[in-house]
Amino acid sequence: MNQNEKRVYLVQCLCPAGHCILAAAFVGDGAAERQRIAAKTLQGRIPHLVAKRRLNPWCGICHAALDDCRFAVGPTIYRTWADVHEAVMLLAHQIRKAAAN
Ligand SMILES: [Zn+2]
Numbered sequence: 385m386n387q388n389e390k391r392v393y394l395v396q397c398l399c400p401a402g403h404c405i406l407a408a409a410f411v412g413d414g415a416a417e418r419q420r421i422a423a424k425t426l427q428g429r430i431p432h433l434v435a436k437r438r439l440n441p442w443c444g445i446c447h448a449a450l451d452d453c454r455f456a457v458g459p460t461i462y463r464t465w466a467d468v469h470e471a472v473m474l475l476a477h478q479i480r481k482a483a484a485n
Contacts, residue, residue: 388413391459395422399443399453423455
């Protein structure tokens with residue numbers, strides 16, 4: 385992948401065991417500053433979400449405290465939101481089909 389190629393990126397809040405507690409996506413070009421801002425933005429939303437009781441202050445799988453979580457940013461295989469949408473719709477179709485059997 386070209387370092388400056390536009391991609392859909394994921395920024396994730398991960399507990400120490402690697403469970404994803406919260407994630408967001410953005411389109412980026414690999415610039416480190418944009419990735420740092422994305423992680424800080426997601427991190428900054430957490431107290432608000434906890435205060436509004438939309439997010440528990442612990443991992444729902446292993447119960448690690450949110451204070452022990454780390455943030456990771458990385459590119460997906462998708463170049464555009466349309467690519468993401470197509471993949472999500474295909475997965476939703478496959479899940480519906482599997483659930484019907
Ligand atoms: Zn966990």
